[in-house]
Amino acid sequence: MSLKNQKFNKSIEVLTKSIRGEVLLDELMSRHTSFKIGGSAEIFVKPYDADDLITTLRWAKNNKMPIFVVGNGTNIIVSDSGIEGVVIKISDTFSNMIFDRNDVLVQAGVSLQKLLEEGMRRNLCGMEFAWGIPGAIGGSIAMNAGSNSRFLSTRVKYVNVVDYNGSIFKLNHDELRFDYRYSRIQDENLILLDALFELESKDFKEIEKERETSIIIRREKQPINYPCAGSVFKNPPTTYAGRVLDEAGCKGLRIGDAQISELHANFIINLGNATAHDIVSLIRDAQARVYKVKDLILELEIKLAGNFRDIRLMEKKK
Ligand SMILES: Cc1cc2nc3c(=O)[nH]c(=O)nc-3n(C[C@H](O)[C@H](O)[C@H](O)COP(=O)(O)OP(=O)(O)OC[C@H]3O[C@@H](n4cnc5c(N)ncnc54)[C@H](O)[C@@H]3O)c2cc1C
Structure with missing residues (x-):
């Protein structure tokens, strides 16, 4: 083993022992x-x-390692070649909730x-719009999840x-932009x-009913029986991404085991053995079709992690 590798392994051992x-x-x-x-995550x-x-975080900085954060992983595509550096998963160990009247502090x-x-x-x-969204709080706030x-x-x-750098601070609603x-x-x-x-007081039965309705609608409209990651594209300002993808003939398009859902054109599903390359290639093809038919560039909602340099996606000029 080279001296560089030995030093690196030693450094990982230090991290393992420190946390x-x-x-x-x-x-x-x-x-x-x-x-x-x-x-794989390195x-x-x-x-x-x-x-x-x-x-x-300090260890990663000292070792000049890039960082990627993951929550429930329900809105990301990770490259087949994995992620270089440190992947930090914020999940069930950050699981406290403290209720105080209508307020709740949630990890x-x-x-x-x-x-x-x-x-x-x-x-x-x-x-109530959030029933059925499978993310964790960190990812859901980062993405400002929602519906309708x-x-x-x-x-x-x-x-x-x-x-x-490891500094903790508070950001108020307005500072989160x-x-x-x-x-x-x-x-x-x-x-x-x-x-x-800050939640709203509501009758239990009413909330329960809203939950049921929302879950029934999701079951009818979304291909939740297949592995997927929610909406692939953001809705353009005046229409729905699903609608334009449908009108551009994208439903059912397939590369390998990645398919644009027949049920909802803004969902890509993994039929079994899809690769990240299949999925992102399908995204590129769908974007190209929509651009050709509708003269519209659909922007990604889903986040890409790792190296996808060999697939060129369209981006809107800022
Ligand atoms: C079947 C299905 C239905 C869905 N329906 C909806 C829907 O109706 N509406 C909607 O908005 N989304 C929907 N989604 C997408 C997804 O569930 C949401 O975007 C969710 O909020 C992402 O949370 P996550 O924990 O899975 O984040 P991840 O996918 O893990 O990460 C998403 C992004 O957030 C970052 N991140 C994660 N955790 C943190 C943290 N602690 N601090 C800082 N950054 C962090 C990641 O780096 C990444 O950039 C759906 C997904 C599926 C699979």
């Missing part, structure tokens, strides 16, 4: 994405708490569905984040630790 959480080498990301696709860390997270690893369930038990909601023109951001009062499927967390190397939501 309470898990450190894994070459962990397959297909285990951590709803698409069930993705190569170093995969599941911090136990915020101290672990800060230790990991980033709590699933959105768990928050809704716990709220419902206390006659609290105001986020309603967004999670409307219920977020503030969040606590940590930057890649929320927009459609956007918050500044996406652009500024920030990791969400927890968030304060």
Whole structure:
């Protein structure tokens, strides 16, 4: 083993001993994405708490390693060649919720569905549009998840984040610069630790009914029986991405085992053995069709992680 490799292994050993959480080498990301696709993370860390997270961030900085954060992995495509550097998974170890009347302080690893369930038990909601969204709180706030023109951001009062230097600070609602499927967390190397939501008092039965309706609609309209990652493209300002993809004849298009769903054209499904390359190639082809037929560039909602340099996607001029 070269001296460089020996030093690197020693350094990983130091990280492993310094934190309470898990450190894994070459962990397959297909285990951590709803698409069930993705190569290995060079170093995969599941911090136990915020101290672990800060230790990991400082370690990555000292070792000049890039960082990628993953929550439930329900809105990402990970390259078949994996992710270089450190992948930090914020999930079940960040799982506390503290309710105080209509407010609830929720840690980033709590699933959105768990928050809704716990709220419902206390006659609290105001986020009925979010039933069925499978993300964790961190990813859902970073993405400003929502549906039917309603967004999670409307219920977020503030969040606590940590930057890649390991400094923790608070950002109020207005400082997060929320927009459609956007918050500044996406652009500024920030990791969400927890968030304060203000929920609305509501009758239990009413919330339960809204949940059922919402889940029935999702079952009817979305191909939830297949591995997928939600909407591939953002809706253009005046129409739906699903509609334009359908009108451009994209439904059913297939590359390998990746297929544009027959049920909902803005969903790509993994029929079994799709690769990330199949999926992103299909995205490129769908974009090209829509551009040709509708003179419209569809922007990605889904996030890409790892190397996709050999597939050129269209981007809107900023
Ligand atoms: C069947 C299905 C239906 C869906 N329906 C909807 C829907 O109706 N509406 C909708 O908006 N979305 C929907 N989605 C997409 C997805 O569930 C949401 O975007 C979700 O909120 C993402 O959360 P996540 O934890 O899975 O994030 P991930 O996919 O893990 O990550 C998404 C992004 O957030 C970042 N991130 C993750 N955790 C953190 C953190 N702690 N701090 C900072 N950044 C972080 C990641 O780096 C990445 O850029 C659906 C997905 C599926 C599979």
